[in-house]
Amino acid sequence: MNEDxxxxxxxxxxxxxxxxxxxxxxxxxxxxREEIFERHQDDITNQLxxxxxxxxxxxxxxxxxxxxxxxxxxxxxxxxxxxKNKRNVDILIAHPEAGVAVLVxxxxxxxxxxxxxxxxxxxxxxxxxGGGDDDLDTNEYxxxxxxxxxxxxxxxxxxxxxxxxxxxxxxxxKELSFCVWDLADHGVRCSIYYFPIKEHKTAPxxxxxxxxxxTYIIDxxxxxxxxxxxxxxxxxxxxxxKLKHMAFVLVTRYHSKGNETFTYEDWExxxxxxxxxxxxxxxxxxxxxxxNFISYGKECxxxxxxxxxxxxxxxxxxxxxxxxxxxxxxxAELEEKMAKDRMGDDLKEELLKLKWDLLEDxxxxxxxxxxxxxxx
Amino acid sequence: MASENELSASTLDDLLxxxxxxxxxxxxxxxxxxxxxxxxxxxxxxxxxxGYFDITEQGDFYQLYTTHKRHNKKFHVxxxxxxxxGTESPIIFTLNSYDDFRRSAHRMIKKTEDxxxxxxxxxxxxxxxxxILDKEGIRLTGFDYDTFGKEEHKGERRPGYKRSGSxxxxxxxxxxxxxxxxxxxxxxxxxxxxxxxxxxHFSNDGExxxxxxxxxxxxxxxxxxxxxxxxxxxxxxxxxELKVSTQEGIDEIEERPLEMKIPDSLDYEDxxxxxxxxxxxxxxxxxxxxxxxxLLLSGRIMDEQNGGMISVATDGETMTILPRYESGFDSLIRxxxxxxEQVDPKTSIQIAEV
Numbered sequence: 001m002n003e004d005x006x007x008x009x010x011x012x013x014x015x016x017x018x019x020x021x022x023x024x025x026x027x028x029x030x031x032x033r034e035e036i037f038e039r040h041q042d043d044i045t046n047q048l049x050x051x052x053x054x055x056x057x058x059x060x061x062x063x064x065x066x067x068x069x070x071x072x073x074x075x076x077x078x079x080x081x082x083x084k085n086k087r088n089v090d091i092l093i094a095h096p097e098a099g100v101a102v103l104v105x106x107x108x109x110x111x112x113x114x115x116x117x118x119x120x121x122x123x124x125x126x127x128x129x130g131g132g133d134d135d136l137d138t139n140e141y142x143x144x145x146x147x148x149x150x151x152x153x154x155x156x157x158x159x160x161x162x163x164x165x166x167x168x169x170x171x172x173x174k175e176l177s178f179c180v181w182d183l184a185d186h187g188v189r190c191s192i193y194y195f196p197i198k199e200h201k202t203a204p205x206x207x208x209x210x211x212x213x214x215t216y217i218i219d220x221x222x223x224x225x226x227x228x229x230x231x232x233x234x235x236x237x238x239x240x241x242k243l244k245h246m247a248f249v250l251v252t253r254y255h256s257k258g259n260e261t262f263t264y265e266d267w268e269x270x271x272x273x274x275x276x277x278x279x280x281x282x283x284x285x286x287x288x289x290x291x292n293f294i295s296y297g298k299e300c301x302x303x304x305x306x307x308x309x310x311x312x313x314x315x316x317x318x319x320x321x322x323x324x325x326x327x328x329x330x331x332a333e334l335e336e337k338m339a340k341d342r343m344g345d346d347l348k349e350e351l352l353k354l355k356w357d358l359l360e361d362x363x364x365x366x367x368x369x370x371x372x373x374x375x376x
Numbered sequence: 377m378a379s380e381n382e383l384s385a386s387t388l389d390d391l392l393x394x395x396x397x398x399x400x401x402x403x404x405x406x407x408x409x410x411x412x413x414x415x416x417x418x419x420x421x422x423x424x425x426x427g428y429f430d431i432t433e434q435g436d437f438y439q440l441y442t443t444h445k446r447h448n449k450k451f452h453v454x455x456x457x458x459x460x461x462g463t464e465s466p467i468i469f470t471l472n473s474y475d476d477f478r479r480s481a482h483r484m485i486k487k488t489e490d491x492x493x494x495x496x497x498x499x500x501x502x503x504x505x506x507x508i509l510d511k512e513g514i515r516l517t518g519f520d521y522d523t524f525g526k527e528e529h530k531g532e533r534r535p536g537y538k539r540s541g542s543x544x545x546x547x548x549x550x551x552x553x554x555x556x557x558x559x560x561x562x563x564x565x566x567x568x569x570x571x572x573x574x575x576x577h578f579s580n581d582g583e584x585x586x587x588x589x590x591x592x593x594x595x596x597x598x599x600x601x602x603x604x605x606x607x608x609x610x611x612x613x614x615x616x617e618l619k620v621s622t623q624e625g626i627d628e629i630e631e632r633p634l635e636m637k638i639p640d641s642l643d644y645e646d647x648x649x650x651x652x653x654x655x656x657x658x659x660x661x662x663x664x665x666x667x668x669x670x671l672l673l674s675g676r677i678m679d680e681q682n683g684g685m686i687s688v689a690t691d692g693e694t695m696t697i698l699p700r701y702e703s704g705f706d707s708l709i710r711x712x713x714x715x716x717e718q719v720d721p722k723t724s725i726q727i728a729e730v
Binding site: 052053056059062066067068074075076077096146147148185186187188189226227228229230232245248249251252253256257270272273274275276279280324325326327328331 | 618619620624625626627628629630631633655660662663665671672673674675676678680681682683684685687688689690691692693694695696698700701702703728729730
């Protein structure tokens, strides 16, 4: 079944049958569109919820390490090594003066799929321990981000579900030593507990490189610190979340102030300088993120090119929206545009199938065919 | 044509008697003092004002002039912008009507980030009323009222009803006390009479209006007192911020969140009501997560009046808020006001310990 075949079959219909076909199609098509649209809208909503839930846990970690007086360890950024997609880690914490970096990976749960998750974590750890590869020198990367050389790296796996015995057994199976942070969210406050896992009972591994970090976690973080919604997206959040948040903020915080078009610099100013999402990201990473945002935004008819200067970073863009001060309408419009874009291929395919089925129906009327016995 | 509402004084000492003379001439005249609070530097405020008014420097004032039309009649609006020396708060003096003010400056205040009318909290309104009534011979003659708080039924009689309205009587002071107890109402405007000094009223929106009498009295004894009581809140809220500073090549988060304590705490069951009340008040909870159990809510709220964005985290009893993407303090104070009026009037606010 392809479009040409369907079209040629339509052409061969008698006037009467053709009319019947058209009638039934115009009756069924809107329903089909609606049905597919809703399915895609639900998929996007669910993806956004998943993103939010992950970010909420990232925010527990950021809350614990945003510039606190008790320790030199602080939150640096999300997703270091991001341009090596499979090797990126979720969060980088560091004590730059002491030359220590802490790479934190987040998992929704460590109570299931523990071995697979540790295996994946182990590969990332080994990648960094080996200094990266030809494409990415991890030591150079960290030195770049932290403006200093790193002498030691701690490896942490974090989750709200961290069954200690299970992790201990899995750690021994995988011959992996690492630190575990158990995250807890209490709404306005949050806490982090800590324990080390050794690759085997007699391994010399003691947990975090410095006592200062252990003391800070045990004395301060375990006793709850204020929590805030710092990050609204990261590099690897879904494209839906990134487009929605960036467009929403650009409309409310930029266009509504009378600015007609934005460039990379304006975008960077919002997300990397005024606020925290892209703090300590490298220029190349920010630019890639921006390119993806523009390209997906254009695809969804959310972003439009207004001033072509022949350079994506210098071009002037605008967020196309009919709502500016009505937040609910703006959010709904953005989600609707993404759902419409997403449903494109599905719609085409299912519309074709519908036409085919209707043709079968119409052509069979008057003659007894198999389809008369099919329960429709 | 010079309007009857134009004032020529160039100092406050001259403006107050000039306004009084106008009031004496015109029985229907009113003298209005509107207190504002702003986080903007004075020059920036003037620049924004220029987008809405013709402005001329006039001694210690800036004359803001505009016109508007109603029923095909042209109205000339003259507002006199003054900077209060003690608090540096902007104050507007005018002989124009509230409607004229609403159609001109009010629009500007609503849309401009970091500019808000001086909000007098319910507790401060009570204190102000007591301080004013302490003065010899002064009487409360009437009030407008509303019910604040989540359940609106702190009163003894038929709790659960929202109540609003206006009352005037010789014994208004007693009525107010009784209704507070019985019906849980809170005054939003108070009207006073002071023999030989005149009649005036003020609202919790920082508007002080003299219908007749002594302009000096209104300014010095009432407005100054209100500023003294309510300006500290604006200062606290204005000091809240989130910014990114770069130290030794590393971006670091610097923040001063505000912390609200809500005695009549929020439960998970309150979320739907809270969200719909927010929308009514031009706040849109654009991205939030609510977890069942006690109320654990975190996310972002958009201020639909000026495009501001704040982040919120709460467990139902404590709520912390932070301005995002350099949003103005007015979104924060308006949100705090929303919590006070819709959730619990006893909600306190302070800079959070971080």
